[in-house]
Amino acid sequence: MSNNEKVLVANRGEIAIRIVQACIxxxxxxxxxxxxxxxxxxxxxxxxxxxxxTSLYRISSYQDDNEILAVADASGATxxxxxxxxxxxxxxxxxRVTQRKQGLTWIGPSWKVIRELGDKINTKRxxxxxxxxxxxxxxxxxxxxxxxxxxxxNLFAFxxxxxxxxxxxxxxxxxxxxxxxxxxxxxxxxxRSVYRRIRNYSKRQFGDEGVLVEQRIFDFNHLEVQxxxxxxxxxxxxxxxxxxxxxxxGRQKRVEVAPGFAPAELDYAFDAAKVLxxxxxxxxxxxxxxxxxxxxxxxxIVTPKGEPFLxxxxxxxxxxxxxxxxxxxxxxxGDVDLIAEQIRLGLGEEIGYSQKDIEFExxxxxxxxxxxxxxxxxxxxxxxxxxxxxxxxxWLSMYxxxxxxxxxxxxxxxxPNLALAIxxxxxxxxxKSRGLEFLDNLVLEGKDSSGEGLKSxxxxxRKKTADLLVxx
Numbered sequence: 001m002s003n004n005e006k007v008l009v010a011n012r013g014e015i016a017i018r019i020v021q022a023c024i025x026x027x028x029x030x031x032x033x034x035x036x037x038x039x040x041x042x043x044x045x046x047x048x049x050x051x052x053x054t055s056l057y058r059i060s061s062y063q064d065d066n067e068i069l070a071v072a073d074a075s076g077a078t079x080x081x082x083x084x085x086x087x088x089x090x091x092x093x094x095x096r097v098t099q100r101k102q103g104l105t106w107i108g109p110s111w112k113v114i115r116e117l118g119d120k121i122n123t124k125r126x127x128x129x130x131x132x133x134x135x136x137x138x139x140x141x142x143x144x145x146x147x148x149x150x151x152x153x154n155l156f157a158f159x160x161x162x163x164x165x166x167x168x169x170x171x172x173x174x175x176x177x178x179x180x181x182x183x184x185x186x187x188x189x190x191x192r193s194v195y196r197r198i199r200n201y202s203k204r205q206f207g208d209e210g211v212l213v214e215q216r217i218f219d220f221n222h223l224e225v226q227x228x229x230x231x232x233x234x235x236x237x238x239x240x241x242x243x244x245x246x247x248x249x250g251r252q253k254r255v256e257v258a259p260g261f262a263p264a265e266l267d268y269a270f271d272a273a274k275v276l277x278x279x280x281x282x283x284x285x286x287x288x289x290x291x292x293x294x295x296x297x298x299x300x301i302v303t304p305k306g307e308p309f310l311x312x313x314x315x316x317x318x319x320x321x322x323x324x325x326x327x328x329x330x331x332x333x334g335d336v337d338l339i340a341e342q343i344r345l346g347l348g349e350e351i352g353y354s355q356k357d358i359e360f361e362x363x364x365x366x367x368x369x370x371x372x373x374x375x376x377x378x379x380x381x382x383x384x385x386x387x388x389x390x391x392x393x394x395w396l397s398m399y400x401x402x403x404x405x406x407x408x409x410x411x412x413x414x415x416p417n418l419a420l421a422i423x424x425x426x427x428x429x430x431x432k433s434r435g436l437e438f439l440d441n442l443v444l445e446g447k448d449s450s451g452e453g454l455k456s457x458x459x460x461x462r463k464k465t466a467d468l469l470v471x472x
Contacts, residue, residue: 003027005347007107008072009043011083012062013401014420015317016043019081022340024050031075033059033068037411042401062086065093072104079105079347088316091115107346109294109315110231117290117313120174120212127310130289132282135217135301135309141174141210145195151213152191159215168216171195173202175210182251184216217301217309221245221471222253223260223276225283225298226324228338230345236287237355238280239324239338242364246464248378254457255464256320256366258327262428262469269471270306279308286313295321295342304471317342322397322422323366329359363431365423365468367461369400369444371416374460380416381455383448384409390421391441395434397422407446418444418456428469435465 006029009019016032020043023030032047032055039058047055057075059067063086072080080097082088094111097104108114116122121140128134137155142148152169159167166186171194173181181201183194195211203209226239241260244253260279261272283298297314317339325336330353345351371381385408390398400419402408410416421438425431439462446454 002347005029005079005105006031006075006077007343008068008075008077008080008104009033009047009083010062010068010080011086011088012038012414013041013043013417014399015083015319016041017046017401018322018339018399019083019343020046020050022337022343025337025340026343028343029055031055031057031071031077033057033062033071035059035062035413037413040403040406040408041411042403045403065096069097069100073102077104079107081107081343081346082316084316084318089114089118089314091118105347107294107343108317109292109296113290113292113294114315117286117292117296117315120172120312121210123286123310123313126289127282127286130282130285132286133307133309135214135311137170137214138212141208142213143209143211145192148195148211148213149188149191152185153188155213155215156188164218168218170212170214170216171198172212172214173198173206173208173210174212175202175206175208181205217303219304220301221260222247223279223300223302223308224256224318224320225280225300226318226321226338227283227287227292227296227298228341228345228351229287229292229294229296230351231293231348232350233291234351235354236284236292237351237353237358238284239328239336239358240360241276241279242320242324243469244320246468248372248374250378252378253320254368254370255461255468256323257428257431257468258323258364259360260469261471262363265428266469266471268306269304272306272471275302275306275308282308282310286310294346295338302471319368319420320366322399322420323364326364326397326422326424327360327362329361331357332359334361362424362426363428365425365431365435365465367421367423367435367439368417368457369419369421369442369461370457371410371418371446371454372457373455374457378457381448382410382412382416383446383452383454385418385444385446385454387443387445388418389443390438393434393438395424396438432465432468436462439465 091111091114229236242258243260246255263272299311328336
């Protein structure tokens, strides 16, 4: 990896800050972009402080690919890091970045890998070919309404045979992700109208009418496996599991815990340690077969009986990468930075260590602090944050774009995500205790345009902490 590299950070907020910090750690130059509504964001301040005005370019939209590439050319960037969201899983943009006349390095999986694993159907076929369990349902995009309805009828019948009292079928946009473009039906009579709505949504949002029809699995836990791979064909590595079951009503994650279960502290109706090993092994098998070459996350459903089903692969760095990193040790050293590893490997280095060099210690909890009203279906809150402070602790890491020394108006252009708080403890009990201590000491105050006080999910996070990793 050459120190002559300059990384264009094609994102905003917390993830942009962490990419910049990783670049500084690696001795690399960087350049950031921002929109007018983001002018007060912490990532803009950090870029200005560490790189000066030449490290900042104002753009009209984070989703304008022409603007992003124009900044790359104007700034002399040699690589693009997409962060998460926006262009992170857009294989067409990744392909354009690398194949254009002034080619750039894409810091993420190759565009071919993004295309193959970003498609839920291809992922499902690949998994089934390797004997990896996947959620029952269609294994290819369904474009024909009659065929989709036939699959739905079979799934209803299957659930009834299994003794499910109230069968449910999921209808999903095959090109979607992150909990978007999903609906469920309890009655086959409602299928056609839901199918048409999801099909039309998928066409508008993704340019693809493909729809998946799957069985709805109840009372499951949502687990993930964090992988790291390089572009030299080295053996893929896993950085453990995490549990992302605490979500909003819109299936958006709110708390993540690593590792995914705590069999040493909690009782489960199945061999939880065995399940964790199974999903790690299955994830690594798929990574090998697909020639995966960056960081990535394999998402799993685990049923109350301990049955794991692969849901999808996220071909990018994820919000919750830090909670996996906080429990990881490489050759006995902590302070693992998966974003820095992603950049290092993306710029051509080999991993340089093996699975036996990775150990795990303790339990990590990540809280997503969001300005929203959990009592009103997690409706976003907008207004000005007047006070934002917390007590620094050795076991706490805070990642936020929100300034703590001046008032900050939350941009309404984006989700009102305020911060990520990552807590470490020697075991689940200590991590939960420290998590509650953090929440109790947190100061988060503000007002909206009518003078009403800030609404946040802090109390929701506090309530959910009590039963983390409990699988009832």
